Amino acid sequence: MKNLEIDVLCFAAHPDDIELAASGTVSKLCIEGKSVAIVDFTAGEMGTRGSKEIRAEEAKNASKIMGIKYRECLNFPDGNLSLTEETEKAAIICIRKYRPKVVIMNSEFERHPDHEAVHKIIRKAMFKSGLLKVETTFEGEIQKPHRIRKMYSYMQSYEFLRKPDFFVDITDSFQTKMDAIRAYSSQVFVPGVSDEGGPTTRLSRPEFLQEVESRAIAHGMLVGFRYAEAFYSVEPIGFKSLSEMVW
Numbered sequence: 001m002k003n004l005e006i007d008v009l010c011f012a013a014h015p016d017d018i019e020l021a022a023s024g025t026v027s028k029l030c031i032e033g034k035s036v037a038i039v040d041f042t043a044g045e046m047g048t049r050g051s052k053e054i055r056a057e058e059a060k061n062a063s064k065i066m067g068i069k070y071r072e073c074l075n076f077p078d079g080n081l082s083l084t085e086e087t088e089k090a091a092i093i094c095i096r097k098y099r100p101k102v103v104i105m106n107s108e109f110e111r112h113p114d115h116e117a118v119h120k121i122i123r124k125a126m127f128k129s130g131l132l133k134v135e136t137t138f139e140g141e142i143q144k145p146h147r148i149r150k151m152y153s154y155m156q157s158y159e160f161l162r163k164p165d166f167f168v169d170i171t172d173s174f175q176t177k178m179d180a181i182r183a184y185s186s187q188v189f190v191p192g193v194s195d196e197g198g199p200t201t202r203l204s205r206p207e208f209l210q211e212v213e214s215r216a217i218a219h220g221m222l223v224g225f226r227y228a229e230a231f232y233s234v235e236p237i238g239f240k241s242l243s244e245m246v247w
């Protein structure tokens, strides 16, 4: 497992970030035959509900539901994530290992500080992974630089501070998205499965899943799809031809 050359690399602070914010898009990519990897910076061990072990199991099941090829956890401390030399280097190693064509990541303005930290880490790592003089090694070998400009943020707790740049039609993958979210029964309310006696969180309220659906409908409504997920691009978006927009 040296250079994997996958299509889309997803960065997240916690296991369940991708599922909540972008799993319709991700599972659709997998159905279309694209290779997708997820890198979670933390194991989510500070979550009010569940444990590190439970969340790892849930992430495994959710990955199967979405059709993810690779998933790894970097095991940085949950609740204490920030841009440091260590986190930056770990991200550069991942970018150079997976050599993606597209990266998706948390948004820069978020309720959870770890989400904002991932955005900062990846912004810097994306730039530095293209620099020849930034040396990293993986499995004992020096990695080659990897430079891409396609990096998009997904919407999770907060709306973006700007208009989304594009929406992905997730009408066909919406049920898969909800199944992937329900795989986290320690976090969200799944009747008959979740521990109803545990502490209540924003996610564990029975109405939370309705809120997820409402947002997907609201985003879809803006662009004429039944359900959609919103993204913004860090760099200006360029097309090789306008035919990429003709479907």
Ligand SMILES: [Zn+2]
Residues within 6 Å of the ligand: 013, 014, 016, 017, 112, 115
């Ligand atoms: Zn999170």
